Amino acid sequence: MNLHEYQGKSILKSYGVAVQEGIVVDKVEDAVAAAKKLSEETGTSWFVVKAQIHAGGRGKGTVEETGSHGVVIAKGLDQVEEKVAGILGGHLTTLQTNGKGKKVNQVLIAQDVYYPGESEPQEFYMSVLLDREKGRNVIIYSTEGGMDIEHVAEHTPEKLHKEFVDPRVGLQGFQVRKIAFNLGLSGEAFKQMCKFVPCLYNAYEGIDASMFEINPLFKTSDNKIIAVDAKVTMDGNGLFRHPEYAAMRDKTEEDPTEVEADEAGLNFVKLDGNVGCMVNGAGLAMATMDIIKLSGGNPANFLDVGGTANAERVEKAFHIILKDPNVKAILINIFGGIVRCDRVAQGIVDAYKNIGEIPVPIIVRLQGTNAVEAKRLIDESGLNVHSAVQLQEAADLVKEVLA
Amino acid sequence: MSVLVNKNSRVIVQGFTGSEGTFHASQMIEYGTNVVGGVTPGKGGNTHLDRPVFNTVADAVSSTQADTSIIFVPPAFAADAIMEAAEAGIKVIVCITEGIPVNDMIKAKEYIKGFETRLIGPNCPGVITAGEAKVGIMPGFVFKQGKIGIVSKSGTLTYEAADQVAKAGMGITTAIGIGGDPIIGTTTREAVELLMNDPETEGIVMIGEIGGNLEAIAAKWIKENGTKPVVGFIAGETAPKGRTMGHAGAIVGGTDDTAEAKKRIMRECGIHVVDSPAQIGAKMAEVMANK
Numbered sequence: 001m002n003l004h005e006y007q008g009k010s011i012l013k014s015y016g017v018a019v020q021e022g023i024v025v026d027k028v029e030d031a032v033a034a035a036k037k038l039s040e041e042t043g044t045s046w047f048v049v050k051a052q053i054h055a056g057g058r059g060k061g062t063v064e065e066t067g068s069h070g071v072v073i074a075k076g077l078d079q080v081e082e083k084v085a086g087i088l089g090g091h092l093t094t095l096q097t098n099g100k101g102k103k104v105n106q107v108l109i110a111q112d113v114y115y116p117g118e119s120e121p122q123e124f125y126m127s128v129l130l131d132r133e134k135g136r137n138v139i140i141y142s143t144e145g146g147m148d149i150e151h152v153a154e155h156t157p158e159k160l161h162k163e164f165v166d167p168r169v170g171l172q173g174f175q176v177r178k179i180a181f182n183l184g185l186s187g188e189a190f191k192q193m194c195k196f197v198p199c200l201y202n203a204y205e206g207i208d209a210s211m212f213e214i215n216p217l218f219k220t221s222d223n224k225i226i227a228v229d230a231k232v233t234m235d236g237n238g239l240f241r242h243p244e245y246a247a248m249r250d251k252t253e254e255d256p257t258e259v260e261a262d263e264a265g266l267n268f269v270k271l272d273g274n275v276g277c278m279v280n281g282a283g284l285a286m287a288t289m290d291i292i293k294l295s296g297g298n299p300a301n302f303l304d305v306g307g308t309a310n311a312e313r314v315e316k317a318f319h320i321i322l323k324d325p326n327v328k329a330i331l332i333n334i335f336g337g338i339v340r341c342d343r344v345a346q347g348i349v350d351a352y353k354n355i356g357e358i359p360v361p362i363i364v365r366l367q368g369t370n371a372v373e374a375k376r377l378i379d380e381s382g383l384n385v386h387s388a389v390q391l392q393e394a395a396d397l398v399k400e401v402l403a
Numbered sequence: 404m405s406v407l408v409n410k411n412s413r414v415i416v417q418g419f420t421g422s423e424g425t426f427h428a429s430q431m432i433e434y435g436t437n438v439v440g441g442v443t444p445g446k447g448g449n450t451h452l453d454r455p456v457f458n459t460v461a462d463a464v465s466s467t468q469a470d471t472s473i474i475f476v477p478p479a480f481a482a483d484a485i486m487e488a489a490e491a492g493i494k495v496i497v498c499i500t501e502g503i504p505v506n507d508m509i510k511a512k513e514y515i516k517g518f519e520t521r522l523i524g525p526n527c528p529g530v531i532t533a534g535e536a537k538v539g540i541m542p543g544f545v546f547k548q549g550k551i552g553i554v555s556k557s558g559t560l561t562y563e564a565a566d567q568v569a570k571a572g573m574g575i576t577t578a579i580g581i582g583g584d585p586i587i588g589t590t591t592r593e594a595v596e597l598l599m600n601d602p603e604t605e606g607i608v609m610i611g612e613i614g615g616n617l618e619a620i621a622a623k624w625i626k627e628n629g630t631k632p633v634v635g636f637i638a639g640e641t642a643p644k645g646r647t648m649g650h651a652g653a654i655v656g657g658t659d660d661t662a663e664a665k666k667r668i669m670r671e672c673g674i675h676v677v678d679s680p681a682q683i684g685a686k687m688a689e690v691m692a693n694k
Contacts, residue, residue: 130505132585132615132652135512167513208504237478237651238504267649271641282583282649283557283612286638287680290662293641294679302642304649335559335566337542338430367566368542391563391681 001234002054006108007248008212008230015203017196018226020218022110024052031084034109035077046112047074049083051092051104054253056231057148061094063087064101070094073112080109105252113228117221123228124183125149126197127213128204131164139163139171139201141179145216171201185219192225200227207245208238257323264316266305273298275398276321276330276360278314280305280339288333291391295398300327309334309344315351318358329361329401333394336368345374349381361386361401365394405532406552406577406597406604407495407523408436408471412536415463415493416441417484418475420451427475427499427540428452434537439467460484460491473529473538474498482507485522485588489515496588497538498525505651508586515588522588526650528558528580539580549574551687552598554591554621555610556583556650560638560680564608567684573691576604583612583650591621599630606632606691608683609674613639614653614660619668626672632690635674636683637662 003011009019021042023034035047051058051070058070068086084107091101114121123145131138142160144152153160161182165171173194180193196217204212213231220226239246251259261268267282271289275297279285282304289299301321305313314332321330334344345366352358365388366374378387386401388394408414414431418424419441429452432438440455440463447458457463460472472493476484481500488496496515503525515522523530529539533548545562547569555561558580565575579594581587591611598604611618618637625633639648639655640662647654655661666676677686 130509130585133620135509135586137506137509167509205506208506210505235505237502238506240479241504269643269646269648271643273641279559281557281559282653283555283560283610283638284563284680286612286642286648286653287560287563287636289641290638291679291681299641302646302648335562337545337559337562338540368545368562391567392679395679395681 001236001239001249002253003232003234003248004052004054004106004250005050005230006052006106008232009227011207011232011245012200012203012227012230015199015206017199017203018224019230020110020113020226020228022108024106024108025084026088026106028081028085028088031080031109032077035074035080038109038111039077042111044111045076047080048110048112049074049080049087050108050110051087052106052108053092053102053104054250055094055096055102057094057096058092061092061097063090063092063104065090084109103252113218113220113226115221119221119223121221122219123216124219125152125215126200126217127211127215128201128209129211134164136167137165137204139165139179139197141183143183149215165201171198188223189219189225192223196225207242208235209233210235257320261303261320266303266313266317266320268320269302270324271299271301272326273300274326274328275402276300276324276327278303278305278317278321278330278332280307280309280334284333284335288331291395292331292398295395295402297329297398297402300324307339309339309347311347311350314347315354318351318355322358327360329363329398331394331398332362332364333391334366336366336371336374340369341366341374342370342377345377348385349377349383352383352385358384363388363394363397363401365389365391367391405535406601407521407530407579408532408536408538408577410435410437410535412471412495412538413437413439413467413469414471414473414536414538415439415460415467415469416473416475417460417488419443419456420446421475424475425452430543431537434543436536436538439469460487460493464491464493469493471495471538472497474500476500478502478504481525482511485511486514489518489520493520495521495523497523497527497529498588499527499529499540501526503584505585508584512586512588523579524582524587526584527582527587528561530577530579532577533575541578541580545569546578547574550576550603550605551608552576552601552604553578553608553610554594554598555580556612557610557638560610563680564610564683568608568687571684571688573687576601583652585615585652591617592624595621595625595633599628604631606634606687608687609633609635611635611637611665612650612653613637613642613648613655613662616659618665619659622669622672622674625674629673632694633674634683634687634690635666635669635676636680637665637669638680640678
């Protein structure tokens with residue numbers, strides 16, 4: 001689950017991290033009042049208007065309807081309304097939105113932190129995430145902030161530093177100092193960074209995040225260290241401990257069919273192919289998608305129906321797959337172990353009858369306990385369903401119906 | 404011989420009296436696994452499935468000399484259950500539980516390093532030594548006794564592979580489901596190494612999926628140390644970048660986590676890689692015939 005920038009910043013603040021302050025609005029009419037309030041609280045006279053969507057590259061992205069970028073500066077209160085109107089309600093396309101614009105339902109009106117002062121402001125990069133190979137959390141940081149970190153990793157890997165956290169003792173003071181020194185800081189900015197890093201790490205662990213990225217992490221001209229952006233991904237397995245953060249989920253950012261599937265307890269990911277599939281188990285589901293590709297089709301989805309493939313779940317899964325007009329065939333692949341194949345077959349037949357006519361051919365492959373009885377049940381149902389026992393047979397049937 | 408579990412394994416079930424624990428413990432007993440008792444805090448002293456229930460793993464170990472544990476405890480308490488088992492002297496811990504927070508697993512994995520124990524999983528189907536012991540949730544009948552070992556991240560895909568191997572006329576020694584989470588106790592490389600050292604295992608099926616680099620590490624180990632043929636498959640060729648496919652660990656982040664990259668490395672290391680999951684059994688038969 002991803003959070004918006006403003007949500008991530010509110011969490012950071014609650015852990016004592018300094019952030020670029022801002023107020024989120026969802027109506028153009030509220031923009032000026034919010035900006036005035038922010039001005040009173042922070043003294044800022046310029047405002048940064050930032051689209052709140054779950055995708056990076058907002059600053060360089062473009063709003064389809066208006067041509068505005070996803071992050072713009074209002075140089076005074078009089079420009080706020082116009083700038084907000086250019087973003088709010090529009091569809092923002094960035095390098096990370098996969099070619100489709102994402103509707104902007106909220107914008108963050110934030111203080112301008114790039115004011116001139118006694119020293120040069122600087123942009124850094126910092127993130128906390130899991131290093132799977134080491135089985136430890138790692139703080140990744142760089143002096144090259146404000147840009148695409150993958151670019152830095154590829155072209156100047158020596159500028160990317162890592163600090164691993166020992167789970168037995170947690171983040172230590174010497175590690176924090178090393179980070180601040182490696183970022184070239186001294187004096188007040190050094191002290192501020194030594195305060196910032198542990199707070200960020202505590203936030204990451206405290207909320208069960210799986211990634212907490214600050215880019216840019218900013219040193220102001222008066223040597224404050226603040227988070228100008230916050231990109232947070234929550235560990236879905238940890239959400240049960242944090243109902244307050246689970247409530248921050250913005251379902252409008254997700255595919256509506258995926259939300260529906262999720263509510264029905266189905267593990268579903270929408271893809272853009274032409275063959276739908278319904279499988280028990282995540283690994284077998286991915287393998288089934290691969291089979292579809294090898295048979296000349298493209299998977300329209302990933303769908304793990306789980307261990308109890310009964311009529312109700314199968315029916316729900318059919319409905320979800322059939323919402324996609326691109327689906328030309330459906331492959332059901334169930335390896336019945338504990339669950340008997342003939343029960344699953346009966347479930348498929350019942351679900352089919354409940355729905356009525358299904359406009360695309362269905363290939364059912366049932367293997368495992370009572371697979372032969374299951375095949376007979378399907379074959380004798382009189383429905384437009386092809387049955388198979390071996391995986392290769394199912395693959396051949398997919399090829400046949402697509403031809 | 405076999406690896407990890409056999410007919411002499413003395414198995415306890417953590418989360419014994421819950422619905423999952425009860426169902427799968429019954430299935431394991433039916434298979435012939437030597438289940439000597441179970442643990443449910445607060446229910447110690449009772450009898451369940453004709454076996455004693457204990458309050459703690461330590462009590463269970465001292466009364467039954469259990470050396471193996473299978474965990475069906477809910478996600479919020481599962482990491483704790485793993486640590487309890489290790490501390491009580493259990494040698495093989497199989498954690499079935501799906502949905503354990505990553506931060507809990509980081510701590511549990513670090514904690515158990517101090518003990519002589521091996522963790523399998525979490526979020527896995529368990530381990531089965533055909534004809535001897537099933538310490539897991541897999542359908543036992545699929546795993547016909549034979550000479551092929553299986554290492555896999557996923558459940559039903561393991562059953563699929565075992566079924567194909569059996570139908571191709573071979574059968575299984577031990578199948579190890581290592582789990583699909585980002586943090587797991589036993590890696591692909593470690594599981595492969597166990598099977599390489601097992602005299603009864605003559606060939607190995609290694610099934611992976613997108614995400615992480617466990618298969619690449621195992622492949623490089625096999626290139627240096629392998630003594631038996633390995634057939635490999637990686638699921639998720641068609642999975643898009645940045646989306647988690649069911650398993651928390653199945654997500655393509657960098658270019659090295661893709662199915663294509665993994666398969667390339669495996670081929671370079673001499674593994675017989677199949678592109679179609681329908682060809683695992685046939686490929687194994689072909690490789691064994693040409694051995």
